[in-house]
Amino acid sequence: AQKVTQAQTEISVVEKEDVTLDCVYETRDTTYYLFWYKQPPSGELVFLIRRNSFDEQNEISGRYSWNFQKSTSSFNFTITASQVVDSAVYFCALSEDVSGGSNYKLTFGKGTLLTVNP
Amino acid sequence: GAVVSQHPSRVICKSGTSVKIECRSLDFQATTMFWYRQFPKQSLMLMATSNEGSKATYEQGVEKDKFLINHASLTLSTLTVTSAHPEDSSFYICSARETGTAKLFFGSGTQLSVL
Numbered sequence: 001a002q003k004v005t006q007a008q009t010e011i012s013v014v015e016k017e018d019v020t021l022d023c024v025y026e027t028r029d030t031t032y033y034l035f036w037y038k039q040p041p042s043g044e045l046v047f048l049i050r051r052n053s054f055d056e057q058n059e060i061s062g063r064y065s066w067n068f069q070k071s072t073s074s075f076n077f078t079i080t081a082s083q084v085v086d087s088a089v090y091f092c093a094l095s096e097d098v099s100g101g102s103n104y105k106l107t108f109g110k111g112t113l114l115t116v117n118p
Numbered sequence: 119g120a121v122v123s124q125h126p127s128r129v130i131c132k133s134g135t136s137v138k139i140e141c142r143s144l145d146f147q148a149t150t151m152f153w154y155r156q157f158p159k160q161s162l163m164l165m166a167t168s169n170e171g172s173k174a175t176y177e178q179g180v181e182k183d184k185f186l187i188n189h190a191s192l193t194l195s196t197l198t199v200t201s202a203h204p205e206d207s208s209f210y211i212c213s214a215r216e217t218g219t220a221k222l223f224f225g226s227g228t229q230l231s232v233l
Contacts, residue, residue: 033220043209044226045162091161095220105152106213106222110161 002027004094006109013082014117021077021112023092029053034068034075035093035106045091051075082116089113120146122214124225131202132233139197139228141212146223148214151195153187156209156227168195192217202232 003026013019025034036048049059051068059066063080079086092109121144131137141151149170154162166187167175174187184206186198195214199206211227 035222037224042226043211043229045211045213045224047222047224050220050222095222105164105167106162107164108161113159 002029002094002096002107004092004107004109006090006092006112008112009110010113010115012115012117015084016081017116018078018080019082019114019116021079021090021092021114023075023077023109025073025075025092025094027094027096029096033095035091035095036066036075036077037091037093038088039091039111040088046088048077048090079114082114084116084118087114087116120144120216120221120223122148122212122223122225124212124228126228127226128229128231130231130233133203134201137199137202137230139199139210139212139230141195141197141214141225143193143214143216143223146214147192147217148195149192149217150215151189152213152215152222153185153195153197154211154213156211158209162211165197199230202230204232206230207232 005024032053034051038046056068065078067076089111091111093106095106123142125140151168153165155165156162164177165180168187168189170189170192176182189195209227209229212225213222215222
């Protein structure tokens with residue numbers, strides 16, 4: 001069975017601080033996708049990144065960066081120089097085996113509420 | 119980019135009535151769509167997987183007669199909450215997988231409040 005653990009329930013930082021959101025996952029599949037989504041107070045899910053299990057390269061997109069460590073089953077997300085607009089709930093998610101007719105169901109972590117104070 | 123339209127965004131209904139939520143892929147085909155439910159300050163829980171032209175696959179513990187799913191075309195899936203009760207009040211969100219890819223796109227969600 002798949003499982004995604006976001007141990008940090010809530011994080012509060014002051015603007016311009018860097019913050020890292022942790023994500024640890026469990027799966028028996030050798031092929032899978034990992035995702036991060038942002039859910040602002042308005043409720044919609046905003047896609048941030050999708051990473052294939054075979055691609056362990058770290059990725060940077062503006063102030064966002066992701067550290068995928070297959071050896072520790074972690075896919076951590078760092079926001080550099082945080083801003084008030086970054087305040088939201090962030091979800092890490094895992095999709096099951098993407099080969100052979102799978103339906104790509106997502107298993108979500110419980111989310112981390114990030115509050116960035118001015 | 120690809121857009122998934124979910125409608126309505128908010129609905130308030132009386133207990134015992136049925137509510138239909140639509141999830142529509144606007145510029146791509148979606149053979150598979152997913153329906154999630156989210157309670158306040160909780161994670162998203164998958165309710166069912168909807169495949170075009172076939173019966174939906176429900177997750178364990180989800181009542182199929184309570185949550186009717188129809189996926190009659192490659193761009194539209196509907197979730198009908200039948201005989202809604204206050205405990206059905208929740209945020210429902212759909213996602214659509216672009217046919218032939220692993221790309222998933224989410225709707226903006228529907229806040230259901232049953233009085």
